[in-house]
Each structure stands twice: as C-alpha cells, then as structure tokens.
Amino acid sequence: xxxxxxxxxxxxxxxxxxxxxxxxxxxxxxxxxxxxxxxxxxxxxxxxxxxxxxxxxxxxxxxxxxxxxxxxxxxxxxxxxxxxxxxxxxxxxxxxxxxxxxxxxxxxxxxxxxxxxxxxxxxxxxxxxxxxxxxxxxxxxxxxxxxxxxxxxxxxxxxxxxxxxxxxxxxxxxxxxxxxxxxxxxxxxxxxxxxxxxxxxx
Amino acid sequence: xxxxxxxxxxxxxxxxxxxxxxxxxxxxxxxxxxxxxxxxxxxxxxxxxxxxxxxxxxxxxxxxxxxxxxxxxxxxxxxxxxxxxxxxxxxxxxxxxxxxxxx
Numbered sequence: 537x538x539x540x541x542x543x544x545x546x547x548x549x550x551x552x553x554x555x556x557x558x559x560x561x562x563x564x565x566x567x568x569x570x571x572x573x574x575x576x577x578x579x580x581x582x583x584x585x586x587x588x589x590x591x592x593x594x595x596x597x598x599x600x601x602x603x604x605x606x607x608x609x610x611x612x613x614x615x616x617x618x619x620x621x622x623x624x625x626x627x628x629x630x631x632x633x634x635x636x637x638x639x640x641x642x643x644x645x646x647x648x649x650x651x652x653x654x655x656x657x658x659x660x661x662x663x664x665x666x667x668x669x670x671x672x673x674x675x676x677x678x679x680x681x682x683x684x685x686x687x688x689x690x691x692x693x694x695x696x697x698x699x700x701x702x703x704x705x706x707x708x709x710x711x712x713x714x715x716x717x718x719x720x721x722x723x724x725x726x727x728x729x730x731x732x733x734x735x736x737x738x
Numbered sequence: 739x740x741x742x743x744x745x746x747x748x749x750x751x752x753x754x755x756x757x758x759x760x761x762x763x764x765x766x767x768x769x770x771x772x773x774x775x776x777x778x779x780x781x782x783x784x785x786x787x788x789x790x791x792x793x794x795x796x797x798x799x800x801x802x803x804x805x806x807x808x809x810x811x812x813x814x815x816x817x818x819x820x821x822x823x824x825x826x827x828x829x830x831x832x833x834x835x836x837x838x839x840x841x
Contacts, residue, residue: 551837559833560824564816577829584837605814639763647761648792655797662808672817675809694809700774719770726801 549591551584558601562608569612569691571676579611586611609696616688616706623684632686632720638727653727658734671733678728682721689714690721752791759788762795769799773806 562583566576586607587594594603638653640646649655665671679687685707692698692706704714760768765788768781777785789796818824825833 551840552834555830555834555837559830561816563825563829564818568812568816573826573829577825577833580825580829581833581836584833585840588837588840636763639761645756647763648756649762649794654794655801657797658801658804660804662804662811665808666811666815669817672812694806695813697810697813715771715774718774719767722770722802722805723766725805726798729805730801 549588551588554584554587554600554604558604561601562604565605565608566612568672568676569695570615571679571687575615579608579615582611582614583608613706616692619684619688620706620708632682632717632724634720635723635727638723655726656730656734658730660734674729674733675725678725678732679721682724685709686717686721689717690725693718755787755791760784762788762792765789765792765795766798769795769802773802 559580562580563576566579567573570576570579583604587604590607594600597603635653638650639648641648641650679690682690689703689707689709692703693700698706700711700714703709704711707714709717759765765785768777768785771777772785789799
C-alpha cells in the first residue's frame, strides 16, 4: 500500500467495502425521506447496483460518499414516481385534512384561531433540535398520518429544497395542487409538533 | 388620560383591522404560499397588517420557517430515528449477497 492509494481510483470496485463504509449512512438518508424501512433498504441496494454499473464514470473524482448519495437521490425520486404511478391521485379522500376545527369558533370571530389550537411561542432554534433524535422521531410520526403524496411533496420541498416545478413533475401534479398539499402538511405538522414536542418540553 | 386614549384607539384599530382583513384561516394559507411564490402587493399588505395585530399568525409564520430551516439543516446528516443507527443485519446480509452475485 502506498501513500497515494487513497486518492487513486481502484482498478475494480469493492461493493462490500461500500456497504461497510456507507451502508448505514445511505439507509438513514433514505429512510428519513421514504419513512419506510423496506423501501429504504431497496433504495440502498439499487444504489450499490447502479454504482457498480456506473463505476467507470466515477473514476475516483470527488468523494465516494457524495457520488453514492447522488445515485441514491435518483433512486428515492424513482420510488416516489413509482408510488404515484401505482396509486394515481384519487379524489378528496386522498387529500390531507384541512383542519377546519382549528378555526371554528363559537363567537362572531369564525375563521380566526380557535384558542385550543392557536400557536404558542416555541422558544427554539434549529440548533436546539438538529441533534435530538427524539425530536426527529416525533417529526417522523407527525408526517405518518399524511397521505403519501402529501408527505413526499413536503419532504422534497422542506428537506431537499427542490423547486416547485421539479416536485410537480415527479409527483405529476399541478402547482396549485402542490401549494394546497404543502399548506395542509404544514398546518398538520406544526400542530402535531406543538402538541407532541414543544408543549412536552416545557 | 393620554395613555387610556391611546389604548382605546389601538383597540379600535385592531378591531377594525380584524373585521376587515382576511381571517387567520385565510392568512395561514397565504403564509404557506409566501414560502412558495412572491405574493401580490395586495396579499403582502394584508399579510403584514394581519401579522401586526395577530401574535398567533406571527408565531405560525415563525414556526413554518423554523421547521424548514431545521429540516434543511438535516438534509445531509440524516437522523437515527427508526431502527437505530442503520441497516439491520438481515438487510445488510441480503444486500451483500446480492452484490456478490452481481460482481
């Protein structure tokens, strides 16, 4: 072994080592977005298989992990596309709740926050939350009741920061539809996080 | 006396605005859209005035941005939240066998 070996492309790929070095990371990356262990395992396996085929194009440029994550991103998007093809967008029942009860009031202020659901101050910054695995568990559980496509749209937008047009293309929806989905996902998630995380923290 | 008058005036303005501006239900939808597109001048004005008098919707806006900033900060550093720190042994072995067959 010489000192420069780490930088030079290896003659043949070593998928066993990829699995050891990056398997857990790629799995966590996928499960955070797909919220389904089986689907995430499949995406990781497909990533390594595609990486074997495309190894010539990698040639040791850049970091191995970045290269593998780039492939995984495509596999995750493929999963979302496949889910859409297999379950075409249904009628109203496929949509997340509007949560009208948040704005029902007995007084003449109908349409304003019902005090039972009105937001409270959170006293938190991203830095307080990022390393808290118990927070991410709550976050994940709060996304689970949402319809699949709504949760996928939310993840693509708020985690990966994809543009509206890209998300609309992946999920085969119109932009107005995307905005409604994101609004309902946010309304639901914000309330769920407040109930299950921010009020408990106090 | 002056303070009392000021409070009364403030209360009246607040009441007037709440009665005439879009409701909280309509406002939270605009807050969400403001994260997706540039609102029109009229929408922006209504939103600003509503936020000026409504702490609930102000917090709502802050919370949506906190959720976005936190989620995006986690994009490259995924959490261990479902099945511990990574792949299960079964899945790892299955993938290893599949890769060996391929190689």
